[in-house]
Amino acid sequence: MIKWLAAILGYSLYRFPGAIFGFLVGSFIDNITGRGGRPQTILGDFARQSVSPADFELNLLSLCSIVIKADGSVSKREMDYVQQYFVGTYGKEKANAIFRTFNEINKKHEISAQRICAYLNQRTRYEVRLQLLHFLFGIAQADGHVSDSEINKIREIAGYLRVALRDFESIMAMFVQSADNAYKILEIEKTATNDEIKKAYRKMAKKYHPDRVNTENEAIKKGAEEKFKEVQKAYEQLQKERGIN
Incomplete structure (x- = not known):
């Protein structure tokens, strides 16, 4: 209506x-x-059902908005990150049209992350939802710091997207620094043997390989490539620390 x-x-x-x-x-x-x-809702060629591309972009932007507002303030650097990402991915004209439409909607209606995620769950593969979380953490980090409130909000979204806790912590470790980040990214304990580390790397490299996403959407492609690089870096770090060949 x-x-x-x-x-x-x-x-x-x-x-x-x-x-x-x-x-x-x-x-x-x-x-x-x-x-x-x-x-x-759309997730391009990797969606289980074909729908309008414009709807995916608006839903993605809606999730971005939720994360940006999570800490009670709107960071210009985070807004710029999203804008630059959309412009670089979709072109200036299309990106500006998406933002104009979203701004009009956002002024009058509260956006439901649970409703958006419930729909995405029905039409996307698990690997794609992991890429979405990676992208949201990138936004949170754009101002130089991922706050607790942003982590909690992305964790809430991850729950709606039915992402396993271990996968969530693996992605979070790529953005929130700690002493055992490399282990968290590879989803193993610090007590893991060298052989277990090699096995974990092969498993994670397969899970996060960009080819697993199978999409023409550039925003998701870039996220997959970035995450795959983080898995490689984590393994290389442990190789150096432990002398693994």
């Missing part, structure tokens, strides 16, 4: 272009508020 009202309002203000814009905004509001029947 909202999408048609928005389309009519858009037409009255800006004629045909306004009607299209209004319809898109209204459709997204229907989706995230549960008023449009079956919501439409």
Whole structure:
């Protein structure tokens, strides 16, 4: 219902272009508020069901917004990180259109992370959801520090996405420094043998290899590549510390 009202309002203000814009905004509001029947969310070629690309971008931006607001303030550096990422991924014109649409929605409606994640769970593979968490941690780190409130919010989102605690801690270790980060990234204990470390590396390299994502969406591709590099770095660090050949 909202999408048609928005389309009519858009037409009255800006004629045909306004009607299209209004319809898109209204459709997204229907989706995230549960008023449009079956919501439409996209994760490109790796989705289990084909839906509109614009919906994926808006849902991704919605999750970004939730993380940015998690510590009670809106960091310009985090906002710039998201904007630069979207511009670099989708091009300036398309990215600006996504932001304009999102800003209009965000002014009037509270975005439900649980609703968005529930839909993503039905239409994405587990590896893709891991990439989304990696991207969200990248945003949180953009201002130079990942706060406890940001960690808690991403942990909450990870729960909605049905991500295992060990996988969550592995991704978090790539952004939150501690003495045993390399072990956490490889999902092993510090008491692991050299052979266990090698085995863990092979397992993690396979799990996080960019080819596992199988998508044309550049934002997710980049996240997969970054995470794969972190797994390699963790293994190389332990190789050096332990003298593993």
